[in-house]
Amino acid sequence: MFKKILASIGIGAAKVDTVLETEHLQPGQIFNAQIVITAGDVSQEIAGLDLALVTKVKVEGEDGAYFTNHIIDKWRITDIGTLEPGEQKQIPFEARLHSETPITEINAGSNQSHVWLETGLDIDLALDPTDKDHLHIYPNDAVNTFMQAMDKLGFSLVKADVEKGFLRASTFASVSGCYQELEYRPNSRSLFGLKEIELSFVPEAHKTHVLIELDRAFRGDGYVDLTIEHDHVNLSQLCDQLERLLT
Incomplete structure (x- = not known):
């Protein structure tokens, strides 16, 4: 007993x-x-x-x-x-x-x-x-390539954390009840007029969605998003796509 x-x-x-x-x-x-x-x-x-x-x-x-x-x-x-x-x-x-x-x-x-x-x-x-x-x-190939593109465009990853809540964009939404934020800052103050960029990835089986929060010096905060198909991951194309989104 x-x-x-x-x-x-x-x-x-x-x-x-x-x-x-x-x-x-x-x-x-x-x-x-x-x-x-x-x-x-x-x-x-x-x-x-x-x-x-x-x-x-x-x-x-x-x-x-x-x-x-x-x-x-x-x-x-x-x-x-x-x-x-x-x-x-x-x-x-x-x-x-x-x-x-x-x-x-x-x-x-x-x-x-x-x-x-x-x-x-x-x-x-x-x-x-x-x-x-x-x-x-570890990041999947799409996320890893996207992070490489951020490096090439002159941004440094300064912080990563996970926040409680859901993400929602025009073509996708998260479902896990939490989302990760990767905080980037430009190596040059004048780069695209951006002070900070926060990235959140929402991967699915064959594609990864990216929600991008932009903190601009003169225009305030804004959001853009894109989707990377896993069978079309290309660093050069991502760099070009990001440059268009950030300007």
Whole structure:
């Protein structure tokens, strides 16, 4: 009985560990893992387990901005059964990262973008032991080429973060409840008369949408958007297209 009481507060309870095939991924990519559940000191019924793809988002509140965790996507596995002391179960898992998963592997002066996979057990009469696996998320080819075009046009990436909310343009809208902002500043003050550019990407299976917020010295803020087809990614063409949009 004493061991069961300890297990109910997490001491000697079953534990979970998600072992990813790789932590280096791109948005929309399929990933594989082995979920390892190790029994504790007592027999425990495992009603199921939950996996969540999580990021940290900035929220604008009445008292200023603050950061909180936001679930981008989640999955549930059921019918695991009872684990006896000393027993271990391995469950293969495969899923696809949400296409709007924020990019973490970017060279920004201040990078506040973080993504991780969280796994928790649903155990009767026990706390929820969780496992957290940080992910390294890389830009797809369209986003990477767009960022190269920004570099070529004389802009530097100074900040990246993820904000709570949805994006909406004339031909697309985001669905994940959060969006990433990449803040660029010109290396030359007179470049296109722009003080700052904020980019947000909304990738889909075969194309990536880009919402561009322009902060101009004389004309104020404005928005433009474009769509990059994944089978027509070309650095030179993107540079030309961006120059037309920014002037």
